[in-house]
Amino acid sequence: MRVGTPGFVPARLTEARAARRIKTQKTLAEALGVVSSTVSRWEKGEITPDADALSALSDTLGVRREFFLRPVYQSARPMFHRQLSNTLTGDIRYQQSQTSWLQELSSILQHYVEFPAVDIPDVLGTASWKQLREEDIERIALELRRHWNVGEGPCGDIVPLLERVGIVVGTIEMGTSRLDGLCSWSPDGERPHILLATDKMSFPRRQMDGAHELAHAVLHRNVTAREFHENLKEIEKQAFRLASAFLMPSTTYPHEVRRPSLSTFLSLKERWRVSIKAQIHRLADLEIIPSDYVTDLYKLHSAKGWTREEPLDRExxxxxxxxxxxxxNLIINSGVRTKGDLLAVEFTMSPEDIERLACLPSGWFIEREGKLVQLKVPEVSHNERSWGAGTVVPFPQR
Known part of the structure; x- marks a missing residue:
């Protein structure tokens, strides 16, 4: 009689299947050579795989056997993503699984390395996110800039700022341009984690994506999963408004718009490094340009073919x-652990998964960690170097 695996965590199987974009239990069952009901019962926790089946799962899903014996790294708070479309369910689950893995990497590394302290001010106080008005969000944007000493001009690169204030940031290729980023919290609820998509990425788009997820970390920490699903549109609207206000402050940016036109926005894009489309939206939010003119600007923007890529995007x-x-790198270079130790003891996902989420070079885990010794090369005299290093071979006579 075969005995199941004690301590098997069903949610880890569901997570690994999402991480490998295996949409159905039936597809995984076919790869394993078992009936689909078996995979279903594993994920429900009704039965657990025996030793052979666990090894097959490990090989098929590209993780270590111990992966299925560790708890899922996930907060009780919701993961904030942009859409809930049924057509994107598989992509959203993939994004969520990668975010959980980013949290796992972060948690383990913090046993060895002290990360920057989380520096996100409490801008709501006793108020609820539901009570926020547009003028409140504008005020919060300016408060954040003052708190982080950003000034009131162009923000600069948003990613180093996110990491400076204690947010863990990772990037992945999503395989779709319809999902941009995701914000979540560590299981202890203290440290935000942001996962940004790299698909068709430009600097202005990265700026807005990063600021958008930062807005969730600032405004929506106490939003429940139910509130998120019931109020997604309003929550996303708040995040986009705060992101726009943070990147284009109401006290400075509008005063540089002498005449709202695409050529003006293109000139301002070079300085503020936000997209032309985002600038149009910002001026509409501030009611600086009328709605009918906003529509005309959007139509002209689309007619120029700038929906997919704008001028200066590659600049x-x-x-x-x-x-x-x-x-x-700090852990390895200081000799605290070796790469082999980390893979064998600490981490249960594949080296490729870790390298991708950590922005490490491909093959980093198989690179040599440094040469402690090398062959001694005997010194050679000048005459030997000049004349004794080769043999003269005559050409054959014809």
């Missing part, structure tokens, strides 16, 4: 997060 290099990557 600036998109930076990568450094916090997780630097933590790995």
């Amino acid at each position: 600036w290099q998109v930076s990568e997060p450094r916090l997780i990557r630097d933590a790995f």
Whole structure:
């Protein structure tokens, strides 16, 4: 009689299936050579896989066996993503699984490395996010800039700012342009984690995505999962308004718009590094331009073919997060652990998964960690170097 695996965590199987974009239990069952009801019962926790089945799961899903014996790294708070469309269910689950893995990496690394303290001011006090008015969000944007000493001009690169205030940032390729980023909290509820998509990425788009997820971390920490699903539209509207107000402060940016036109916005894009479309939306929010003119600007923007890519989008290099990557390098370079130790003891996902989430170079885990010794090369005299290093071979006579 086969005995199941004690301590098997069903949610980890569901997570791994989402991480590998295996949409159905039937598809996984076919890959394993078992009936689909078996996979279903594993995920429900009704039965657990035996040792052979656990090894097959490990091989098929590209994780270590111990992966299924550890708890899921996930907060009780919701993960904030932009859409709830049924057509994106698989993509959303993939994004959520990668965010959980980012939280797991972060949690383990913090056993060895001290991350920056979380510095997100309490801008709501005793108020609820539901009570926020547009003028409140504008005020909060300016308060955040003052608190983080950003000034009231262009923000600069948003990613280093996120990491400086204690937010863990990761990036992944989503395979769709319809999902941009996701904000979540660590299981202890203290540290925000942001996962940004890299698909068709430009610097202005990265700026808005990062600021949008930052807005969730500032405004929506206490939103429940039920509130999120019931109020997604309003929550997203608040996040976009705060992101726009943070990147284009009401006290400075509008005063630089001499005449609202696409050419003006293109000139301002070079300075403020936000998209032309976002600038139009910002001026509409501030009611600086009438709604009918906003519509005309959007139509002209689309007619120029700028919906997919605007001028200057390729002008600036998109930076990568450094916090997780630097933590790995610090641990290895200081000799606290070896790469092999980390893979064998600490982490249960594949090296490729870790390298991707941590923005480490591909193959980083198989690179040598440094040469402690090397072959001694005997010194050679000048004459030997000049004349004794080769043999003269005559050409054959014809």
